[in-house]
Amino acid sequence: MVKAYLGVDVGSVSTNLVALDSEFKVLETIYLRTMGNPVKASQEGYQMLISRLPGLKVMGVGATGSGRNLVAAMLGVDEVKNEITAHAVGATHFFPGVQTVMEIGGQDSKLIMLRDGVVIDFAMNTVCAAGTGSFLDQQSLRLNIPIEEFGGYALRAGQPVRIAGRCGVFAESDMIHKQQMGYPTEDIIAGLCEALARNYLNNLGKGKEIKPPVVFQGGVAANKGLLQAFEKMLQLEILVPDYYDVMGAVGVALLAAEAVQGRKTTFRGNKFILEGDFQSNSIECTGCPNACEVVSIQRHGQVLAYFGDRCRRWDASLRSGNGGLPEERKDDNWGQGSTPLWEEQISHDSQTAAGQDV
Ligand code: SF4
Structure with missing residues (x-):
């Protein structure tokens, strides 16, 4: 039997599940595209999890993300928390002294300031698409370069091209213009990464003191070009956790473990979830x-x-x-x-x- 605490983060782009053992080490992670159907994605994710962890016994479960209420009802969760708290708790678990968390997901981005393990301020961008995972996916499709290779292209750039990154529409039309002028693709992608980092820091970081250690998480943290752009602009080394793409789920699993101390979980069980x-x-x-x-x-x-x-x-x-x-x-x-x-x-x-x- 495998005993675990589960964390589920249901967003508009991805649905992530994490199982932690009793010492809060990551046993398994699942990252799925939500594809507009959070119920199906949650059921599929849970099915995948139990097939990878046969005999799973759920000790506690938590939910976060924009679909957290839906998942809370489906799974019978012990803890429901917003993404800011979940990401802050996840980052603190791996980097106890973290003072700044930059999170860029599929559809939004967040900047969280912590001092002594407590969130003291945050900013969130849910309006502008520029800089989010969806925008980068769109550009990788347009350029016919797999998104996994985007960062590598940026790192090979000779001289990043200046791209207007204030909003997604301008960034895309400026990229097309620079392509038509014959700039190398590597320089354009590196320029895009710099534009997105600039846009993020100008919008979310305005008036905020970005103190190290800085942790970068969310699906976009896989992009080495963006990481390099942030490090260059902030003149700081930035930490990327091993489980960068499921940190919200890690955080809420930890919160669920805390919530069930001294009581039984309210988890509804496999039959209820999978046959519902x-x-x-x-x-x-x-x-x-x-x-x-x-x-x-x-x-x-x-x-x-x-x-x-x-x-x-x-x-x-x-x-x-x-x-x-x-x-x-x-x-x-x-x-x-x-x-x-x-x-x-x-x-x-x-x-x-x-x-x-x-
Ligand atoms: S009664 Fe309550 S739920 Fe209904 S509209 Fe007013 S505030 Fe909203």
Whole structure:
């Protein structure tokens, strides 16, 4: 039997799973493309994990990433944390004195400042595509160079070409322009890496004190050209962890291990996860002017969780088994004159779930 703590990081581009042993050493890692279907990716990832670790006994499980709530409901996780905390914990595990974490993933990038193991500041870019893994994938396809070789090209450059990296659209058109002018591909790719590093530091690093040790993680940390560009600009040596592409999952697995101290895991088990027909759908709540987009996660039609409800009423109502309005809101004017949509929906979901075999 293999006992392990699991960490699952579900992002829009990749779904990563990590299994840690009881001494928090990495036993196994899985990195999958989410391909727009986080449920399928999580189920496939978990299936791969148990086939690589026969007899796996899950001691605790944690979830992070943009799909963390979905995974939390599917797996019955012990800890759910945002990506900032998960990445900071992961980096600190391998580099205890780390003061700066640069993370660049498929669709976003983060800069996390730590002092004495505590996150004191962070910045996140979810808007500009330039510098993210997706943008680099797109450029590698356009240049017909495998993404794994991108860094090598940059390191062979003689004289990096200046590329405008303020945004993805400008960077791409500037690269095309430089290609048309006949610059070598190596110099253009090195120029792109420098532009992306400049863009990252100008956007996320503005006003922040980037102190060593600096750890670079996320899928893009595989790109040696970008690593070299960061080291050149910061005039610092940058550390890249062995498990750079799954550090969020490592971090949340550690947090799950902490959360289950003195109690049993809430992990739902193989049958529940692998044989479940999970679906998610969303509705706009009309309970108040916030008009939250409330997402429900269902298994064989039974609602497992709601999220997106700012006031947490859908979630609270589900947990209490109460399909109606929360007690403290019954006397006010909220929702008078018509049944709030969330109330109708919960009642409908409760009926749908009745008698279902789960
Ligand atoms: S979920 Fe709560 S905060 Fe959001 S619209 Fe409904 S009642 Fe308002």
